Amino acid sequence: MLEVQNLSIEYTTEDGVLKAVDDVSFNLQRGESLGIVGESGCGKTTVAKALLRLLPENGAISGGRVLFHGENLVGKSPDHMRRIRHSKIALVSQSAMNSLNPVYTVGHQIREGILAHSNIGRHAAHARCVEVFGMVGLEEKRLSSYPHQLSGGMKQRAIIAMALSLEPDIIVADEPTTALDVVVQGRILQRIRAIQRQISTSMIFITHDISVVSEICERIIVMYGGKIMEQADSASFFRAPYHPYSLGLQNAFPSITDITGEELVSIPGTPPNLMQEQPGCRFQERCPFATSQCRSRTPPLVKVKSNHHAACWYTDQVNDFRTRARNRDTWEAVRTRIEQQETPQQ
Amino acid sequence: MLAYIVKRLLIMIVMLLLVATMIFLMFRTMPGDPTASMVDPSIPREARQALLERYGLHESLWTQYRIFMRDLVQLDFGNSYFYNRTVLRVIGDRLPATLILMLTAMLFAYTFGILWGAWMAWNRGSRLESVGVTFSLIFRSAPTFWVGLMAIMLFSVTLGWFPAQGMRTTGYVGDSFAEVFLNRDFVRHLILPAFVAGLYFLATPLLIMRNSMLEVMSEDYIEMARAKGLRDRSVLYKHAARNALLPVVTAGALFIGAAIGGQVLIEVVFSWPGLGREIVQAVTRSDYPLAQGIFIIISALVMFMNLVADILYAFLDPRIAYR
Ligand SMILES: Nc1ncnc2c1ncn2[C@@H]1O[C@H](COP(=O)(O)OP(=O)(O)O)[C@@H](O)[C@H]1O
Ligand SMILES: [Mg+2]
Numbered sequence: 141m142l143e144v145q146n147l148s149i150e151y152t153t154e155d156g157v158l159k160a161v162d163d164v165s166f167n168l169q170r171g172e173s174l175g176i177v178g179e180s181g182c183g184k185t186t187v188a189k190a191l192l193r194l195l196p197e198n199g200a201i202s203g204g205r206v207l208f209h210g211e212n213l214v215g216k217s218p219d220h221m222r223r224i225r226h227s228k229i230a231l232v233s234q235s236a237m238n239s240l241n242p243v244y245t246v247g248h249q250i251r252e253g254i255l256a257h258s259n260i261g262r263h264a265a266h267a268r269c270v271e272v273f274g275m276v277g278l279e280e281k282r283l284s285s286y287p288h289q290l291s292g293g294m295k296q297r298a299i300i301a302m303a304l305s306l307e308p309d310i311i312v313a314d315e316p317t318t319a320l321d322v323v324v325q326g327r328i329l330q331r332i333r334a335i336q337r338q339i340s341t342s343m344i345f346i347t348h349d350i351s352v353v354s355e356i357c358e359r360i361i362v363m364y365g366g367k368i369m370e371q372a373d374s375a376s377f378f379r380a381p382y383h384p385y386s387l388g389l390q391n392a393f394p395s396i397t398d399i400t401g402e403e404l405v406s407i408p409g410t411p412p413n414l415m416q417e418q419p420g421c422r423f424q425e426r427c428p429f430a431t432s433q434c435r436s437r438t439p440p441l442v443k444v445k446s447n448h449h450a451a452c453w454y455t456d457q458v459n460d461f462r463t464r465a466r467n468r469d470t471w472e473a474v475r476t477r478i479e480q481q482e483t484p485q486q
Numbered sequence: 487m488l489a490y491i492v493k494r495l496l497i498m499i500v501m502l503l504l505v506a507t508m509i510f511l512m513f514r515t516m517p518g519d520p521t522a523s524m525v526d527p528s529i530p531r532e533a534r535q536a537l538l539e540r541y542g543l544h545e546s547l548w549t550q551y552r553i554f555m556r557d558l559v560q561l562d563f564g565n566s567y568f569y570n571r572t573v574l575r576v577i578g579d580r581l582p583a584t585l586i587l588m589l590t591a592m593l594f595a596y597t598f599g600i601l602w603g604a605w606m607a608w609n610r611g612s613r614l615e616s617v618g619v620t621f622s623l624i625f626r627s628a629p630t631f632w633v634g635l636m637a638i639m640l641f642s643v644t645l646g647w648f649p650a651q652g653m654r655t656t657g658y659v660g661d662s663f664a665e666v667f668l669n670r671d672f673v674r675h676l677i678l679p680a681f682v683a684g685l686y687f688l689a690t691p692l693l694i695m696r697n698s699m700l701e702v703m704s705e706d707y708i709e710m711a712r713a714k715g716l717r718d719r720s721v722l723y724k725h726a727a728r729n730a731l732l733p734v735v736t737a738g739a740l741f742i743g744a745a746i747g748g749q750v751l752i753e754v755v756f757s758w759p760g761l762g763r764e765i766v767q768a769v770t771r772s773d774y775p776l777a778q779g780i781f782i783i784i785s786a787l788v789m790f791m792n793l794v795a796d797i798l799y800a801f802l803d804p805r806i807a808y809r
Contacts, residue, residue, distance in 0.1 A: 194709065218718075222715045222716075222717065224715070225712070225715035226713060226714045226715040227715060230713075231713040233706060233710055234706075235706045238705060238706040238707060239706045239707055239709075239710040240710070241710075241711070241725055241729065242707075242729070242803070243728055243729060243803060252716065252720075253714040253716075256714060256716050256717070256720070286804045286805070288804070299710075302714070
């Protein structure tokens with residue numbers, strides 16, 4: 141239903157051009173739920189906005205195609221896009237806390253979205269609001285509340301209700317629960333999953349927390365520095381990830397499998413500077429297993445199993461990597477390496 | 487809300503009494519003798535003394551103040567020395583002219599300022615944006631009387647489109663409110679001063695609206711409105727401008743006080759028979775009761791407009807709950 145082909149996105153800034161998304165491709169089937177994970181700044185939100193053609197003014201799609209029902213959305217007229225937004229592809233944005241306009245009631249804002257795409261009349265629109273509020277477990281009377289009268293969790297559910305209101309083909313949920321506390325987060329995730337199955341809409345679920353994906357997505361994409369590092373069926377991925385970055389991410393988030401049995405190990409170092417076009421693998425600076433090959437040549441996304449691809453030169457050594465990645469010292473060594481590289485320059 | 491309004495009105499009364507006291511003292515300590523302007527100083531001493539006594543000016547300051555305040559709470563502002571009529575009547579005659587001119591100018595300034603300001607922010611970096619900023623700042627910084635005179639020269643003298651002075655053509659006498667204000671002659675007289683005053687007022691709503699819009703446009707709910715597939719027009723006016731309006735209202739309330747100054751100049755330049763011109767004349771004539779009265783009325787006006795702005799704000803912003 142949705143085919144993203146070789147999508148590249150650039151931001152023009154005062155300091156130069158920043159390549160936020162580089163050659164990203166993926167498919168989304170009807171009813172499927174796809175998770176996109178990666179550290180903050182890896183381009184997840186940029187991909188989401190590009191699908192809706194809602195990039196900020198300084199951002200532009202520099203290459204690739206977004207095929208939605210076979211139609212390329214890149215280059216479609218603003219009015220065409222306007223009609224696709226919300227009714228076909230709905231967004232649950234990153235900051236639900238501030239995504240509701242403070243001066244209108246929640247009901248008004250949901251109704252407004254419905255009426256912008258259909259002429260069913262106010263009455264029917266209201267009935268639909270009640271219906272979707274029911275789906276997310278909010279009382280009907282809350283429709284006449286203003287955003288400031290709702291708790292964070294309620295606001296988030298209202299936003300989800302809004303996204304459901306026109307039964308879109310795809311819901312793009314960009315970190316829908318990061319602003320919430322863990323308990324509320326869990327409840328909302330379960331609800332999203334239940335609703336998504338119930339109305340069999342497709343979903344792109346964006347998060348930096350890999351454990352969330354294991355709970356609700358059938359497929360997963362791991363992004364790093366604007367590129368896809370690994371792409372797989374969730375089951376296959378969580379049983380045996382291939383990319384060193386994925387191995388590192390697994391260590392950093394506890395609830396999937398208790399790998400070390402100890403405290404969490406985060407990946408040392410920071411994401412790459414996307415301003416500089418660097419040769420080689422984007423992750424090599426922080427990778428415990430990087431070689432000179434990794435520094436000079438960019439690894440392509442290769443098939444490692446059916447429905448499982450990884451962008452690493454050494455997928456054949458993955459068993460060894462997995463064992464070593466469980467060891468703290470492997471990552472500590474990276475930390476030392478990075479520190480040593482930085483010191484002489486100062 | 488109602489309780490809040492009542493509370494505000496009570497506070498306003500206390501404030502007005504304080505203002506009245508200050509105004510009273512201000513006029514008594516000002517140089518100049520009111521009797522000089524009222525009564526020819528060359529008349530016999532006894533006659534002058536009699537007049538002073540008649541107006542109570544021989545009493546001690548404290549006694550004068552007590553009488554002044556006692557009358558004031560009964561809404562008795564005394565008699566104008568110059569007009570020999572009650573101050574209230576003089577004010578009653580002048581107030582509508584001032585209000586009509588001021589509200590027309592404000593309406594003009596706020597309508598254009600808000601729409602243009604919103605548009606400017608939406609089309610950031612366009613030519614019309616810099617034109618708008620420059621234009622509004624020129625008319626804010628240029629001396630109002632000079633702009634007024636230039637406008638008179640261009641539109642009245644050279645082009646002959648509008649009359650240069652006053653509120654009605656000489657010889658026209660109207661009795662009722664409708665006869666005085668609701669006719670074409672009056673509107674023709676109103677346009678030029680209202681336009682010049684409006685230009686002076688324009689900068690405040692225009693620039694605040696523009697800044698406020700720029701801020702609001704980066705809010706997440708604006709992106710959400712776009713993501714909902716609303717038309718640009720809806721996003722611009724229903725979401726962005728609607729929220730950007732809030733600081734404009736607040737600033738508008740604060741601006742009302744400052745606007746009075748501009749209003750006085752406009753009335754003088756255009757010989758507009760309103761309170762602004764009257765107060766200048768009353769002060770030059772040392773017409774204490776009239777000047778005091780006008781000052782108090784203007785203070786009340788400013789306070790009242792502030793209250794209106796606050797109430798308006800509460801209607802515009804559901805997050806505000808007045809108690
Ligand atoms: N409007 C923008 N202008 C310039 N750079 C931007 C802009 N928005 C995002 N970026 C940059 O693009 C990269 C990807 O950002 P984003 O898609 O928000 O990442 P994520 O959602 O994964 O945290 C980051 O390096 C970020 O700094
Ligand atoms: Mg993001």
